[in-house]
Amino acid sequence: MMGLFSRRRKPAADTGGLGETLIALRLDDGDVAPVHSTVVVFNAAGHARRLAAGKVTCEQGEMAFCFHPGPYTVDVLPFASAPEWGLRLRFVVDTANPRVSRQRFDLYLYSETAGRLELAGFASAAEMALQAELAQGALELPPCTTLEEWHAFRAGLNQLMYTRYGVTVDDCVPVDLGDQIDYATILQHRAREAAVAERARLAAEAAPPDQAATMPPRASNAETSVATNTQRHEATTTAFASSAPPSAAALPVPESATPPPADAATADAADAAAIAAVHAHAADAHTRAATDDRAANAHTRAATGARAADARALRRLFLELPALSGELRILNLPEGLPLFQQHQTMLLRLHMAALNVNTMPSLAWAAPDQPLPAADQTGRAAQTMIAQTALDEAWSLLARLQLAAPQQWPSLMDEADRICTNLETGLSLRRTPHIERTEPSL
Numbered sequence: 001m002m003g004l005f006s007r008r009r010k011p012a013a014d015t016g017g018l019g020e021t022l023i024a025l026r027l028d029d030g031d032v033a034p035v036h037s038t039v040v041v042f043n044a045a046g047h048a049r050r051l052a053a054g055k056v057t058c059e060q061g062e063m064a065f066c067f068h069p070g071p072y073t074v075d076v077l078p079f080a081s082a083p084e085w086g087l088r089l090r091f092v093v094d095t096a097n098p099r100v101s102r103q104r105f106d107l108y109l110y111s112e113t114a115g116r117l118e119l120a121g122f123a124s125a126a127e128m129a130l131q132a133e134l135a136q137g138a139l140e141l142p143p144c145t146t147l148e149e150w151h152a153f154r155a156g157l158n159q160l161m162y163t164r165y166g167v168t169v170d171d172c173v174p175v176d177l178g179d180q181i182d183y184a185t186i187l188q189h190r191a192r193e194a195a196v197a198e199r200a201r202l203a204a205e206a207a208p209p210d211q212a213a214t215m216p217p218r219a220s221n222a223e224t225s226v227a228t229n230t231q232r233h234e235a236t237t238t239a240f241a242s243s244a245p246p247s248a249a250a251l252p253v254p255e256s257a258t259p260p261p262a263d264a265a266t267a268d269a270a271d272a273a274a275i276a277a278v279h280a281h282a283a284d285a286h287t288r289a290a291t292d293d294r295a296a297n298a299h300t301r302a303a304t305g306a307r308a309a310d311a312r313a314l315r316r317l318f319l320e321l322p323a324l325s326g327e328l329r330i331l332n333l334p335e336g337l338p339l340f341q342q343h344q345t346m347l348l349r350l351h352m353a354a355l356n357v358n359t360m361p362s363l364a365w366a367a368p369d370q371p372l373p374a375a376d377q378t379g380r381a382a383q384t385m386i387a388q389t390a391l392d393e394a395w396s397l398l399a400r401l402q403l404a405a406p407q408q409w410p411s412l413m414d415e416a417d418r419i420c421t422n423l424e425t426g427l428s429l430r431r432t433p434h435i436e437r438t439e440p441s442l
Contacts (some may be wrong), residue, residue, distance in 0.1 A: 015066075023093070024067035024109055024117040029058040033066040038093075040065045040106050046319060048106040050096055065109050067117070069093040074123035075175060078130055078141055083186055084178040089126070090171040091161065102323060111319045122165075129164055130157070133396055140416075155403060163327075163399035164392075237404030306381035310363050310430075313381075313388040317427075320391060321354040327398055334406035344412045349420040350394075353387075356427045380430050387426030393419050 015025065015034050032055050033039045039051040044061035056064045070092040077086045093105050109117065116320040133139035139160065158169045325347055333343055363380055366372040372380075397415055404412055 007315050015404065018066070019068035019070065021119050022068075022116065023070075023072065023119055023122055024113065026113075026115045027064045027066050029056060029064075030063075031056050034068075037066045037068045040067065040109060042106075042110050046110060048110065049101060050103075050106075057107075065113070067093060067105075067109070069095075071170060072119055074119065074126070075177060075180075076127040076130055078134055078179075083181045083183060084176070086175050087178045088171075088173050088175040089161075089169055091167045091169045093166065094168050103166060104163065104323075107320065107323055108165050109265045111316050125159065125306045126165065129392070129396070130355060132392075133160060136393075138396055139437060141166070148303060159399040159403055160396060163402070164395045306378040307363055310377075310381040310384045313384040314357060314360060316388060317354075317357045317391060320395075321350060321357065324391070324394055324398065325350045325354070328401070331401055334409050339409055339413065342416075345419060346413070346416050349424065353420070353423050353427060356424075356431065360431060361428070380432075383429040385426075387430065388422050390419050390423035390426060394423070 015037075016022075018025065018037060027033060027039070031177055033053040035053055037053045037170055038073050039053060039056060040048050041051060041056075041058065041062055041064045042048050043059070053066070056066075058064050071090055072092070073088060073090045075086045075088050077083050079085075130139070133156075134141055134366060139153070139156045141153050142149050144153065154169075159169050176407055326341075328350070329347060331343075333340060363377050364372055366376070394395075395415075397412065398417060401412055
């Protein structure tokens with residue numbers, strides 16, 4: 001009986017693979033961080049402090065992560081169209097920099113990591129960031145026939161990885177992945193992903209939210225049976241009522257020698273046609289009802305995914321925009337008043353964008369008493385994704401500004417203007433109130 005009231009011990013966190021296939025994971029109060037790892041504790045305001053490995057003690061509202069500094073080795077593809085050639089990166093998580101109040105890797109853990117940061121997932125994120133930089137021309141990877149070209153690329157890659165993720169690249173060498181990459185499988189995987197995305201888009205556009213109101217209601221089995229009997233009775237009555245009564249001259253003829261009247265055959269045909277029409281209508285109603293259910297489920301799944309993506313993107317914008325503005329503010333600017341004014345304007349626009357994020361209305365409501373339809377929620381969430389993409393581009397722009405020569409600043413400030421415009425546009429359309437569509441009239 002005493003065992004019924006015993007307190008069960010919480011299972012310990014699974015730290016297997018930490019430092020090999022696992023970079024970081026979240027710990028609860030009372031867990032023990034492995035040796036050679038570092039503990040990062042975040043309070044309710046998001047401020048972090050690093051502790052040595054050991055037993056984790058969290059106060060009210062705090063959360064803790066532990067990470068292993070590495071080193072880690074991953075293979076990334078700089079160009080998606082050439083998967084047989086890649087780069088082998090060897091990187092580490094640096095110790096805390098005393099010159100900054102918040103470490104970039106700590107912010108990455110708090111902002112973009114749900115519970116576990118796997119090495120494979122981090123490699124995929126780094127690969128997409130590198131491919132985006134190369135595709136936009138922000139980072140150049142020439143044939144590198146000279147050491148100067150290779151060192152220029154290495155410097156840009158190192159700065160990108162440190163500014164975006166807070167890790168330092170120790171080594172980077174080209175590697176032939178021809179014996180590890182199956183190009184046919186990659187193409188099949190890409191085609192499958194494209195097909196799934198296309199089906200999801202078609203399912204979302206197939207039935208508008210108000211289509212259910214225009215569809216006929218689903219007929220139950222009892223209603224179908226009653227309708228069938230009623231229509232059979234009406235069809236039979238109509239068929240027999242249209243026939244003329246027999247004349248007196250026909251009375252002496254024996255009934256056994258008289259063939260069945262043509263009206264009886266007409267009545268049977270009408271009866272069968274009525275039954276077939278009712279069954280066809282019922283089957284059509286069930287088909288439309290099943291289509292409505294599938295469309296409704298697709299809209300529900302799309303709305304649920306949109307709400308989750310919107311929440312994650314707004315959280316990233318809320319946490320990272322102030323840190324990004326702080327890093328941009330302490331840059332060493334070249335001489336010149338116009339460049340200083342452009343820099344101050346960029347900072348002001350980022351501050352206003354952060355204020356816009358902090359006061360962003362809920363996704364699920366168009367007004368305090370009016371829920372927002374699922375299709376409009378998906379549309380608003382898409383605008384949040386545009387703002388999140390602009391945030392990622394702003395981090396890469398910061399990496400380029402930190403290495404830029406004075407003559408490169410004007411073009412980079414033009415790029416900053418484009419990024420701020422995309423950020424403001426995405427946030428503005430995310431905030432746009434719901435307005436019913438009205439057709440133009442004379």
